Amino acid sequence: MKPPSCPSVDGWVGWIGGSALASADKQHEMCRNECVRPTLASMTDANQRTATRTNKDTSILATSAIATPAPKLSDRILLSDRRAFFAHLHPRPFLISAVRVGSVTASTIFATYVTDQIEYESSNEKLVTAGQITATECDDRNQQWEEVQWSMRWSDYKMKVAVAFARFQATTLLMRMYERIADRRLKVGDDVMDRLTKDAFASGRRKVERNGTDASGNALTRSEMVTTCLWANVIPFLADATVQWSVVAYGYYTYWKGRQARRGKDEELAKLEYEIDGAEEDGGDIEVTVEGVEVAKTPSTDFGTTDAVDDANAICIPEDGWDSEE
Numbered sequence: 125m126k127p128p129s130c131p132s133v134d135g136w137v138g139w140i141g142g143s144a145l146a147s148a149d150k151q152h153e154m155c156r157n158e159c160v161r162p163t164l165a166s167m168t169d170a171n172q173r174t175a176t177r178t179n180k181d182t183s184i185l186a187t188s189a190i191a192t193p194a195p196k197l198s199d200r201i202l203l204s205d206r207r208a209f210f211a212h213l214h215p216r217p218f219l220i221s222a223v224r225v226g227s228v229t230a231s232t233i234f235a236t237y238v239t240d241q242i243e244y245e246s247s248n249e250k251l252v253t254a255g256q257i258t259a260t261e262c263d264d265r266n267q268q269w270e271e272v273q274w275s276m277r278w279s280d281y282k283m284k285v286a287v288a289f290a291r292f293q294a295t296t297l298l299m300r301m302y303e304r305i306a307d308r309r310l311k312v313g314d315d316v317m318d319r320l321t322k323d324a325f326a327s328g329r330r331k332v333e334r335n336g337t338d339a340s341g342n343a344l345t346r347s348e349m350v351t352t353c354l355w356a357n358v359i360p361f362l363a364d365a366t367v368q369w370s371v372v373a374y375g376y377y378t379y380w381k382g383r384q385a386r387r388g389k390d391e392e393l394a395k396l397e398y399e400i401d402g403a404e405e406d407g408g409d410i411e412v413t414v415e416g417v418e419v420a421k422t423p424s425t426d427f428g429t430t431d432a433v434d435d436a437n438a439i440c441i442p443e444d445g446w447d448s449e450e
Contacts, residue, residue, distance in 0.1 A: 202314045206318075221289070221292060319352070319355035
């Protein structure tokens with residue numbers, strides 16, 4: 125503010141008053157800038173810190189001083205663990221499955237052999253203690269059992285591996301078929317299909333990396349893996365149950381057919397004996413046809429009924445009797 129050009133007293137008084145007012149306004153503006161702006165800045169910093177703490181996925185209860193980590197969302201693509209329909213027939217998985225089935229079958233045979241051997245040797249030791257056999261006889265029995273059982277149990281190893289491998293492949297094919305039915309026929313959503321086709325082992329590794337290895341992270345991983353394994357084993361369980369019940373049904377059908385065949389042979393033999401006995405009482409000729417073979421003896425008094433029964437038995441009854449397994 126410039127001083128007045130006139131040297132009057134009133135002019136100087138006005139100039140001094142205006143300068144004082146201008147100085148007071150300037151000081152007020154400076155005070156406002158110094159007081160208000162830091163307050164706004166502090167409020168902005170507090171909001172930023174709150175937002176940053178919220179973005180760290182931590183939820184703090186008002187009644188608790190312990191921060192519980194919330195589960196983090198996975199960025200995995202849905203259905204990324206689902207296998208192709210014939211993926212198990214590719215060279216690498218096919219070889220791995222063959223080695224796995226062979227190893228499991230061999231370990232089962234060996235474990236059963238060792239268990240039975242221990243039980244047999246224990247029973248022989250009890251006989252030695254009771255004085256029924258000597259220690260030398262016990263050793264001879266054990267040696268003989270080992271030689272017979274070892275070769276007998278491993279003689280059909282190839283057949284057992286072939287059957288187990290065929291069942292494994294059938295179960296896998298049924299799994300893929302059930303997955304396709306659920307996806308295309310039942311129109312199951314992608315989120316549910318992802319749970320049904322998820323690889324439990326790979327999912328466990330992902331959960332450990334996501335949740336951490338501390339106490340709270342391990343507890344969260346365990347609770348999540350229970351649900352994951354339940355969902356991931358629904359389709360394999362259905363496929364395995366289908367194969368098991370198919371094997372049981374086929375075994376029962378085979379047993380029923382064999383039983384019907386044996387019953388038919390018994391009825392045919394009973395009918396043959398009845399006709400022979402009737403011909404013998406009448407004193408007439410014996411003409412019986414068994415399984416397409418005609419047995420004719422004329423007259424019955426010339427050769428007797430015993431020969432006719434023996435010929436009929438030779439045709440109908442097998443050499444090892446009726447109790448032999450077919």
